[in-house]
Amino acid sequence: MTALEKSDLSAGPKPLVLKSNQFRKAREDTWRELEALVARAEKRGVLSLGPEELERLPILYRATMSSLSVARGIALDRNLLNYLEALAVRAYLVVYGPRVRQLNGAVRFLTTDLPRAVRQARWHVLIAFLAMFGGIVAGFLLAHANEDWVGALVPGDLAGERGPDSTADDLRKDEIYAPWPGLVNSFALMANFLFSHNTLVGLLIFSLGIAAGIPGLLLLFYQGLGLGAFIALHYHRGLLIDFLGWLSVHGVTELTAITLFGAAGLVLAEKVLFPNRMTRLESLATQGKAAAQIAIGAMMMLFVAGILEGGFRQLIQSTEWRFAIGGVTGLFWLNYYTLAGKRG
Amino acid sequence: MTVEASRNVLASDFLEGRAKKRRSIAITAPEGVTLFFNLADPGERLTAFAIDFVIWTVATIIFYLVLIFVVFGAMKLNNQIGLTIALSIMLFLGFAIRNFYFIHFELAWQGSTPGKRAVGIRVVDRKGGALTPMAIVARNLTREVEIFIPLGVLSSLGHSNGTMENLALTAWILLFSALPLFNRLRMRGGDLIAGTVVVALPRKMLLTDLVDAGTQTVFLEKHLRAYGTFELQILEELLRRPNAPDAVQLRREVTDKIVKKIGWTAKVADADTLRFLTDFYAAQRAHLEREQLYGKFRADKNAPVTTAR
Numbered sequence: 120m121t122a123l124e125k126s127d128l129s130a131g132p133k134p135l136v137l138k139s140n141q142f143r144k145a146r147e148d149t150w151r152e153l154e155a156l157v158a159r160a161e162k163r164g165v166l167s168l169g170p171e172e173l174e175r176l177p178i179l180y181r182a183t184m185s186s187l188s189v190a191r192g193i194a195l196d197r198n199l200l201n202y203l204e205a206l207a208v209r210a211y212l213v214v215y216g217p218r219v220r221q222l223n224g225a226v227r228f229l230t231t232d233l234p235r236a237v238r239q240a241r242w243h244v245l246i247a248f249l250a251m252f253g254g255i256v257a258g259f260l261l262a263h264a265n266e267d268w269v270g271a272l273v274p275g276d277l278a279g280e281r282g283p284d285s286t287a288d289d290l291r292k293d294e295i296y297a298p299w300p301g302l303v304n305s306f307a308l309m310a311n312f313l314f315s316h317n318t319l320v321g322l323l324i325f326s327l328g329i330a331a332g333i334p335g336l337l338l339l340f341y342q343g344l345g346l347g348a349f350i351a352l353h354y355h356r357g358l359l360i361d362f363l364g365w366l367s368v369h370g371v372t373e374l375t376a377i378t379l380f381g382a383a384g385l386v387l388a389e390k391v392l393f394p395n396r397m398t399r400l401e402s403l404a405t406q407g408k409a410a411a412q413i414a415i416g417a418m419m420m421l422f423v424a425g426i427l428e429g430g431f432r433q434l435i436q437s438t439e440w441r442f443a444i445g446g447v448t449g450l451f452w453l454n455y456y457t458l459a460g461k462r463g
Numbered sequence: 464m465t466v467e468a469s470r471n472v473l474a475s476d477f478l479e480g481r482a483k484k485r486r487s488i489a490i491t492a493p494e495g496v497t498l499f500f501n502l503a504d505p506g507e508r509l510t511a512f513a514i515d516f517v518i519w520t521v522a523t524i525i526f527y528l529v530l531i532f533v534v535f536g537a538m539k540l541n542n543q544i545g546l547t548i549a550l551s552i553m554l555f556l557g558f559a560i561r562n563f564y565f566i567h568f569e570l571a572w573q574g575s576t577p578g579k580r581a582v583g584i585r586v587v588d589r590k591g592g593a594l595t596p597m598a599i600v601a602r603n604l605t606r607e608v609e610i611f612i613p614l615g616v617l618s619s620l621g622h623s624n625g626t627m628e629n630l631a632l633t634a635w636i637l638l639f640s641a642l643p644l645f646n647r648l649r650m651r652g653g654d655l656i657a658g659t660v661v662v663a664l665p666r667k668m669l670l671t672d673l674v675d676a677g678t679q680t681v682f683l684e685k686h687l688r689a690y691g692t693f694e695l696q697i698l699e700e701l702l703r704r705p706n707a708p709d710a711v712q713l714r715r716e717v718t719d720k721i722v723k724k725i726g727w728t729a730k731v732a733d734a735d736t737l738r739f740l741t742d743f744y745a746a747q748r749a750h751l752e753r754e755q756l757y758g759k760f761r762a763d764k765n766a767p768v769t770t771a772r
Binding site: 133134135137138139140143147150151158161164181184185187188192193194195196197198199201202204205206207208209211212215216224228232319322323325326327329330387400403404405407408410411412414415 | 490493494496499594598601605609652662664669670673674677678692696699748749751755
């Protein structure tokens with residue numbers, strides 16, 4: 120046992136000079152100041168900081184980032200390293216977080232982003248439309264040959280009382296020229312129900328885009344089948360024009376919206392199937408936001424369609440006026456998606 | 464029994480163990496510093512979702528109670544217009560809560576919801592860019608299909624007839640809902656589309672530097688060659704919780720192991736173990752940090768000294 124290997128407990132602790140310790144003492148105040156600012160920004164948003172604090176934030180942030188890279192090189196104090204790593208990440212998110220005010224973002228979305236995203240996806244829109252149109256044609260042909268198909272192609276709760284047994288009078292009385300159910304039922308209940316139901320179908324079509332698009336296209340086709348079968352049902356009873364008028368009030372908007380949901384799903388599917396030079400994940404992330412923009416646009420259209428269908432369809436009892444509304448909405452959407460937000 | 468087990472784990476950690484690392488993504492900030500974002504565990508995300516789900520359910524129930532209250536009030540008053548307006552507003556709010564709860568909070572709180580905040584996790588852009596409103600909307604659009612429909616399906620799984628149907632439904636749930644378990648970055652379908660990941664952002668406290676206590680024991684260089692950074696930091700963890708119930712015994716064990724390993728010949732009394740370990744920590748850290756300045760880094764006791772590249 121040598122003399123050196125002895126704890127000198129009588130003399131009391133002697134201070135120890137460590138570079139990492141000195142480094143910490145010199146900078147700790149900066150970190151604490153940044154930590155307080157970041158904590159407040161996380162709680163109440165960056166904009167809750169005062170002008171002087173906003174000025175301090177990037178300075179403190181850069182100083183802390185520099186501290187972090189020095190600490191990684193010289194310090195072995197794990198608590199210090201973990202603290203700096205966590206603080207740097209939190210500060211980074213505050214400093215480089217989004218600064219767009221929600222209202223400005225919404226206006227920009229409506230006037231520019233949405234129509235532009237739809238224009239960029241015009242081929243996807245076409246394919247989605249063809250899938251649904253194919254469904255309509257197939258449904259019509261099937262039900263034209265045999266009306267029993269109507270029951271098979273349309274889910275029971277949507278068909279209601281309508282089916283092969285319905286007579287022309289039934290359809291006229293209960294469907295096309297059914298009396299307006301009143302303000303409460305039409306706007307409050309019916310519009311809400313229709314919107315929720317259609318949105319669910321639309322989101323399903325959109326989300327299935329991740330699964331390479333085929334299920335989404337099938338769902339579009341299926342939506343078309345039911346409609347085609349209904350058209351055939353009315354055609355046989357000499358109500359084709361009245362039915363189309365009745366349908367066009369909301370149908371123009373609704374079918375466009377469903378088509379857009381399908382197109383958004385196809386945008387996703389394209390990126391999954393043909394990632395180009397990127398990995399599939401990167402590829403999906405590049406177009407995912409554009410697809411979501413289209414889906415949000417479609418959702419808003421469904422909201423409009425829900426109000427038209429639940430509220431106005433039965434209020435207006437003349438086929439001519441119904442066609443007029445359908446035509447006007449159609450023209451409006453066409454103009455909006457082809458012209459809005461174009462530069463120069 | 465459990466105390467015993469946990470102690471053994473820690474004591475052996477000090478000599479043989481390996482630290483468990485969270486999965487992380489590296490993002491290089493414009494300042495040129497690479498930051499590591501630790502991914503949230505599936506358990507954390509499930510907890511966060513459960514909290515949000517409860518809040519959402521309670522909020523919806525309250526709204527419907529208000530709805531019923533207002534409707535009955537309006538019916539007594541026989542006020543048709545008031546009834547209509549109340550009904551329409553309430554129905555729409557019910558729908559809005561269901562569909563925009565997540566979107567609203569993630570927009571307003573920059574990628575956080577009440578549940579996520581409680582657990583300490585957040586949504587961030589996968590590439591480290593700003594989390595745009597569109598990304599938040601995108602990742603929540605698919606939530607209906609990924610979570611709410613499968614939840615509904617799960618509750619009806621027993622009632623449907625036909626095994627094929629059950630099989631298809633199970634496949635559906637697996638395909639969409641279990642997606643986070645099948646990829647390295649733990650992404651849901653919505654995260655894939657939006658280019659986001661969910662990360663854990665715990666608040667770390669800056670504790671006092673153990674070295675500040677000063678030192679009373681003098682170690683020679685030959686005593687400090689036994690261990691590397693890993694062991695140093697395990698020792699730090701031990702010293703940072705001196706009030707653990709079995710701390711005295713644990714310190715005794717670790718002291719004995721160190722004394723044996725470094726060839727320390729003096730006896731360390733039970734009362735002096737804390738002092739000894741603190742001093743050894745300070746000396747070992749001073750030694751390793753000094754070596755590191757000369758470009759010699761040692762990861763743990765088994766690793767050879769690596770020279771800086």
